[in-house]
Amino acid sequence: MRRIDQLLSEYGESHQNETNKSIHWICVPLIFFSIVGLVASIPSQAVQNVLGPENPYANWATLALILVLVYYITLSLSLSLGMMLFSVLCLFIANVIARLDIAPLWMISLIIFVVAWIGQFYGHKVEGKKPSFLKDIQFLLIGPAWLMHFIYRRLGIPY
Incomplete structure (x- = not known):
């Protein structure tokens, strides 16, 4: 069994409840x-010096995200392409939010982070099983890939 299949299967064990x-x-x-x-909110003068000060x-x-994508490539080239597209979308949305200047990006991101984790822990309470990342930290990256693999299966794309 491929490593990606093993990780997705193990992740899925604690995600059986429909809620x-x-x-x-x-x-x-x-x-x-x-x-x-x-x-993205961390001051990045050093990065801007390398990638260009005008580059948003x-x-x-x-x-x-480049490092995260390298990890995904080691698991599945096909799945890493989907994760790259989602990563680019996340960077784009973060950039739009930062430019809108409604509130600092870090504040909006922190609120989303806290609310989403409350949702996650509620879901696992309903499931009756602990989140997978408590067993192995790499499952923090497997969760998004687990969702992506369902999209791939629906579209008939091998992963």
């Missing part, structure tokens, strides 16, 4: 996005 699954479809992408927003994507989140 918990539904909550995950909302909260996992929000958590992923909120982390992108929080990391010259921030720590872009660099962190």
